Amino acid sequence: MTNTNITNEQLTTNKKVFDIHKRIFNFVISVLKLTKLLPKTQQNLVFINQITRSVTSIGANDQEADGSSSRKEFVRSLTIVKKETKETNYWLKIIFEMNPGYNEQMKSLIQEGQEIEAIISSIIQKSKVSWLIDIGWLLIGVGYWRLIYFEI
Numbered sequence: 001m002t003n004t005n006i007t008n009e010q011l012t013t014n015k016k017v018f019d020i021h022k023r024i025f026n027f028v029i030s031v032l033k034l035t036k037l038l039p040k041t042q043q044n045l046v047f048i049n050q051i052t053r054s055v056t057s058i059g060a061n062d063q064e065a066d067g068s069s070s071r072k073e074f075v076r077s078l079t080i081v082k083k084e085t086k087e088t089n090y091w092l093k094i095i096f097e098m099n100p101g102y103n104e105q106m107k108s109l110i111q112e113g114q115e116i117e118a119i120i121s122s123i124i125q126k127s128k129v130s131w132l133i134d135i136g137w138l139l140i141g142v143g144y145w146r147l148i149y150f151e152i
Helices: 008-012 020-037 042-066 069-097 099-143 146-152
Strands: none
Touching: 008 069, 020 042, 020 099, 042 069, 069 099
């Protein structure tokens, strides 16, 4: 039996995890661990509160997308994941600028957040295109080929 747990070390040693759910989970945990390390200044408490909300929403909505029962529900949940990832990336950059002593630790988190955002965006786009193709084939079957030409 192989160990499927992913460590923070794997994130920082350029060993990429290809399961997006595991990458998101590890990203969430890494960001939450970072919030524990930050000095509890008045500014940082605001940043910690905001980033905790956005990063945990990424994981929760990813799980919701994974359990979706329709393509529409899947795309809707992943769209929320994308928005929350963008927000988390924003807060990471703010924390990076306001806490220079943590810059080295944060560079890999910022990069991972940007990569997750790009992957999620790609999945959403491919899901939408796939849906149009499915609808297109359905419409061809009933003789509406002109609609497909304009849809695709």
